[in-house]
Amino acid sequence: MKKPILAVALSALLAAQAGFAAAEDVKVGTVMGITGPLANFIPPILNAAKLAEADVNAGGGILGGGKFELVVADGQAAAQPSVDAATKLVNLENVAAVMGALSSGATIAAANAVTIPNGVLQVSPTATSPAMTDMDDGDFLYRIVPSDNYQGEVLARIVLDEGINKVAVAYVNNDYGVGIAGTFKENFEKLGGTITGYEKHEDKKNSYRGELATLANGDPEALVLIAYAGGSGAKIVKQSLEAGLFDRFIGTDGLRDDLLIEQVGAEALATSFFSAPTSPAENPAGDALHKRFDEVYGEGSDKPFVDQSYDATMLIALAIEKAGSTDRTAIKDALRFVANAPGEIVGPGEWEKAVKLLAEGKDINYEGAAGSHEFDDNGDVAGFIGKFVVEGDSYKQIAIFE
Amino acid sequence: MELSGMLFYLVSFLIMGGIYSVICLALNMQWGFGGLFNAGIAGFYAVGAYSAAIITSANSANHVGGFDLPIVVGLIVAGILSGIVGWAIARICVRLKADYLAMASIGIAEIIRLAVINEEWLTNGSLGVSRIPRPLEDFFTGRESELVFFIFVWIIVAITFWVAHRLYKSPWGRVMRAIRDNEAAAESVGKDVQSFRIQSFVIGAIFMGVAGALSAHYFKFFSPDATEPLLITFLAWVMLIAGGSGNNKGAVAGALIIWAIWSMTEIITQQLPPDWATRSSYIRMLLIGLFLQFVLQRFRAGLFPEKAPKLNVKSHG
Numbered sequence: 001m002k003k004p005i006l007a008v009a010l011s012a013l014l015a016a017q018a019g020f021a022a023a024e025d026v027k028v029g030t031v032m033g034i035t036g037p038l039a040n041f042i043p044p045i046l047n048a049a050k051l052a053e054a055d056v057n058a059g060g061g062i063l064g065g066g067k068f069e070l071v072v073a074d075g076q077a078a079a080q081p082s083v084d085a086a087t088k089l090v091n092l093e094n095v096a097a098v099m100g101a102l103s104s105g106a107t108i109a110a111a112n113a114v115t116i117p118n119g120v121l122q123v124s125p126t127a128t129s130p131a132m133t134d135m136d137d138g139d140f141l142y143r144i145v146p147s148d149n150y151q152g153e154v155l156a157r158i159v160l161d162e163g164i165n166k167v168a169v170a171y172v173n174n175d176y177g178v179g180i181a182g183t184f185k186e187n188f189e190k191l192g193g194t195i196t197g198y199e200k201h202e203d204k205k206n207s208y209r210g211e212l213a214t215l216a217n218g219d220p221e222a223l224v225l226i227a228y229a230g231g232s233g234a235k236i237v238k239q240s241l242e243a244g245l246f247d248r249f250i251g252t253d254g255l256r257d258d259l260l261i262e263q264v265g266a267e268a269l270a271t272s273f274f275s276a277p278t279s280p281a282e283n284p285a286g287d288a289l290h291k292r293f294d295e296v297y298g299e300g301s302d303k304p305f306v307d308q309s310y311d312a313t314m315l316i317a318l319a320i321e322k323a324g325s326t327d328r329t330a331i332k333d334a335l336r337f338v339a340n341a342p343g344e345i346v347g348p349g350e351w352e353k354a355v356k357l358l359a360e361g362k363d364i365n366y367e368g369a370a371g372s373h374e375f376d377d378n379g380d381v382a383g384f385i386g387k388f389v390v391e392g393d394s395y396k397q398i399a400i401f402e
Numbered sequence: 403m404e405l406s407g408m409l410f411y412l413v414s415f416l417i418m419g420g421i422y423s424v425i426c427l428a429l430n431m432q433w434g435f436g437g438l439f440n441a442g443i444a445g446f447y448a449v450g451a452y453s454a455a456i457i458t459s460a461n462s463a464n465h466v467g468g469f470d471l472p473i474v475v476g477l478i479v480a481g482i483l484s485g486i487v488g489w490a491i492a493r494i495c496v497r498l499k500a501d502y503l504a505m506a507s508i509g510i511a512e513i514i515r516l517a518v519i520n521e522e523w524l525t526n527g528s529l530g531v532s533r534i535p536r537p538l539e540d541f542f543t544g545r546e547s548e549l550v551f552f553i554f555v556w557i558i559v560a561i562t563f564w565v566a567h568r569l570y571k572s573p574w575g576r577v578m579r580a581i582r583d584n585e586a587a588a589e590s591v592g593k594d595v596q597s598f599r600i601q602s603f604v605i606g607a608i609f610m611g612v613a614g615a616l617s618a619h620y621f622k623f624f625s626p627d628a629t630e631p632l633l634i635t636f637l638a639w640v641m642l643i644a645g646g647s648g649n650n651k652g653a654v655a656g657a658l659i660i661w662a663i664w665s666m667t668e669i670i671t672q673q674l675p676p677d678w679a680t681r682s683s684y685i686r687m688l689l690i691g692l693f694l695q696f697v698l699q700r701f702r703a704g705l706f707p708e709k710a711p712k713l714n715v716k717s718h719g
Contacts (some may be wrong), residue, residue: 034683043680072679073668074686079621079628084418084665091411092669094404105530105627112622114414117544131532131623173520175528 024066026326028316029089031100031110033077038102044300045125045309046072049099051293052313052348059351062321070313075101075110082106086114086122096326097121097316102305104129104175111141121332123316125308130179133378140332144312144373145305146277146383148176151252152183154385154401155224155275159250160191162273164222167250168197168215170208170236171226180226180252196220203231212236212245222248222272229257237264248272261393269390278386278400279307279370285347286369292349310348311368315339317351318366322358339373341365410545413552415665420555421616422657425638427562427650428609434648434708435575436602437582438496441504443610444634445511448518449487450480450611451618451628455531456524458619462533465526473537477558477615484611485604487514492603497596511631519626530625534618555616559654562609566650569605571711578602579648579710637664644697646704655706663693 030049034042049070056068071093075082082101089095098115100122101107107127115122116137124132124143133147159167167188171181177200185195196218199211215223223246227233233255240246241264249255249269253276261269279286289310290301300306316331318338323330337343338354343363346354357364366373371383387399425443432438454476459468495506518525525531542550569575580588581595589595618624637660645656667689671682678685697705 034680035687046679071672073672074683076633077627078630078633079625080418080617080630080633081664083414083621085668087411087414088665088668088672091407091414093672094407103627105623105625108530108532108623108625109621109628113417113620117548118410119544129529131529135532173527178522178527179529 024063024326025069026062026066026317026320027069027071027093027095028313028320029071029073029086029093029095029098029100030313031073031075031082031085031089031098031102031106033082033102033106034072034074036076036078036081038077041102041304044297044303044306045102047297047300048293048306048309049313051289051296052310052317054296055314055349056317056351060355062317063325068317070099071095075106077101077103077106079105079109082110083113086110090114090118090120095120096320096328097123097331099123099125099309099312099316102126104132107141107143108132108135111135111137116140118328119332120328121316121319121335123312123335125312126305128179129175130183133380137379139379142335142375142379144308144315144368144370144381146385147380148179149183150383151275151277151385152180152185153187155180155184155250155252156187156191156193158273158275158385158387158399158401159188159222159224160193164250165192166194166196166219166221167224168218168220168222168246169195169199169224169226170211170215171200172203172228172232172254173200174203176254177226181224184224184226201227201232201236203228205232206235208232208236208239209243212240212243216245220246222246222250224250225255226252228254229260229263233257234260234263237268241268250274253277256388256395258394261390266390266392272390273398274388274395275385275401276388278384278397283369285349285367289348289369307368307370311366311370311373314348314351314368315366315373318346318354318358318364321355322364336375338364339366339375341372341374410548413548415661416658417548417552417555417620418665419658419661420552420559421613421620422638422641422661423559423654424562424609424613424616425634426641426645426653426657427559427566428606428613429638429642430606430647430650430653431566431569431609432603432606433642434650434653435570435578435582436599437500438599438603438606439500439504440507440603440606441635441639442491442507442509442511442514443638444629444631445507445514446484446488446607446610447614447617447634448511448514448626448629450484450614451624452518452525452531452614453480453483453611454615455534455618455624459531459534462526462531464529465522465531466524468531468533473535473619476619477612480611480615481608484614485608488604488607488610489600491607492600496599496603511635515626515629518629528626530623531618532623534622534624536619536622551620555620558612558616562612563650563654565605565609566653570650574598574601637661640694642704644694644701644704646701646706646708648708648710649704649706652704652706652708656704659705660694663690 062068073085075085104127171177197215249272251274256274293301319334322334343365386397388395456467458476641656641660646652
């Protein structure tokens with residue numbers, strides 16, 4: 001009596017396995033800080049990843065009709081829980097690749113402790129720490145936002161392009177300010193510019209007159225201000241104008257805030273300009289994605305990192321499709337193939353077209369909503385930096401730098 | 403779910419569980435033995451982590467060092483520096499009553515956190531220290547390196563446990579318990595209460611620093627967001643209270659059980675429909691809270707209550 005039961009069980013098991021092999025379902029993990037300090041940002045970011053998941057499944061599925069499934073884990077935007085979340089995804093859920101995490105500390109810890117040793121591709125949509133560039137990651141760690149260093153480098157070129165050769169730099173004392181100011185200084189001096197003063201300051205003080213008096217020495221043409229408008233930025237601009245120390249300001253995305261115009265007035269900022277990460281100039285795919293996002297989720301397509309989250313998920317799906325299996329090393333090797341030029345361009349929402357091209361053996365190049373995502377040797381992307389000026393009570397983009 | 407996946411989840415679980423065990427044993431030396439309410443564990447953990455990171459990482463232009471020294475040296479320096487910080491704090495605060503010591507230690511931990519964020523020359527500020535090595539990295543890569551690190555962590559846990567066990571059984575441990583239970587009585591038989599308390603605080607601080615060093619090597623990167631008090635101080639307290647303060651086995655068991663609840667509840671909540679993803683994370687926090695309530699209500703003295711060793715006094719007659 002025992003034998004037949006065993007035989008039936010065995011054959012059922014075999015059949016189940018055969019079925020599994022025919023239409024392979026694919027799980028991809030995502031580490032998000034659902035609870036914790038970034039909780040407010042998460043819902044639209046998570047929705048964007050889900051939209052990518054839905055796009056893949058609506059477009060005929062992955063690996064010959066399999067279901068593409070996103071497994072969400074909570075990394076709480078801190079190192080310890082992100083490591084724990086990643087190890088569960090990689091080892092228990094057996095995901096093919098990991099999208100995330102969001103903050104740099106969580107991303108680097110999860111990569112070093114989990115995805116790199118286990119040989120799993122990890123793509124962060126948002127981590128900007130310069131430390132990721134030269135990490136010993138066996139080519140398993142990527143990100144699709146430029147490093148903090150990049151904006152500083154581009155800003156140096158924008159300022160020199162404007163014919164300004166002598167500036168003073170004021171920056172806020174956190175990873176944002178320190179990162180951008182450092183690379184700005186290095187590149188500006190390398191390209192022949194002169195920095196007359198270089199001062200960091202604490203956020204949210206009432207008076208910056210002392211720092212400004214020091215910075216005004218040496219006859220600088222403008223003040224490069226790397227700070228948040230709501231923190232120290234607007235106050236510094238105001239106090240400089242009141243004391244007649246500076247009348248021309250160069251800011252980054254932290255300062256490019258409508259709040260600044262409200263507090264200082266557009267007239268006073270007539271000669272000032274600002275840099276900020278932006279999307280490619282002509283981006284119909286991005287616009288279409290935003291429209292679809294708002295249709296499905298009601299609102300939120302303009303929230304931070306929605307584009308990046310969608311693109312990171314889509315890039316992973318494309319890499320899996322190109323790899324032809326859930327073999328983790330093959331997926332890693334396929335990422336550059338689907339993301340970088342050359343190849344036929346595919347964009348958000350064009351999953352079916354991409355699958356068809358890959359099936360024909362053609363090379364593809366995913367150009368996303370957030371940029372063209374050309375990975376360099378370190379797994380970094382360059383991205384686009386826009387130059388903005390004040391117009392009325394808001395800002396206008398007048399040039400795009402790469 | 404494949405078997406090797408289960409195994410490596412377990413390895414990873416036990417690495418984190420081991421690091422928490424060290425913190426928990428250290429807290430037991432302070433609170434369980436001596437009744438010292440340290441609410442600034444994250445501060446000592448940070449001192450240890452940054453010391454080890456700076457001592458062992460390769461030379462960097464972003465912060466002082468790194469000195470590229472062996473990991474054992476890093477661990478020892480982490481313990482010593484953390485102990486010195488503990489000593490300085492103990493000198494000032496240890497005379498305070500339990501609740502005041504708690505407040506003072508929170509303050510100290512916050513000062514350390516601000517120093518870490520602001521003193522860029524020392525710690526690279528909010529950008530963190532990277533390229534921190536792991537033991538035997540040249541010989542083992544990939545999953546093998548996880549196994550090696552797992553063994554390394556549990557050797558340290560064993561050493562910490564041994565030290566804690568010896569201390570607890572020794573005459574020193576008896577004095578600490580006497581001070582904890584009745585300070586006036588201990589003083590009346592001629593024990594220097596303040597000096598014993600300082601010793602207990604410093605020894606605990608040393609091992610908290612060692613635990614920080616282990617984390618830095620595990621993540622191979624250390625930035626201020628890994629010193630979140632909720633994840634270090636609060637969790638360690640819950641672990642020790644649930645496991646049984648005063649009992650070293652309880653400290654390790656508490657660390658592993660609470661970390662298991664923390665980690666494994668997500669496996670359950672992940673089975674909920676994907677649309678629930680955001681909500682399920684909060685449900686998980688609720689589950690953790692409920693379970694802690696259960697343990698704390700059901701086992702007042704912890705899962706492994708303190709069992710003081712019998713005095714080995716031979717009766718004459």
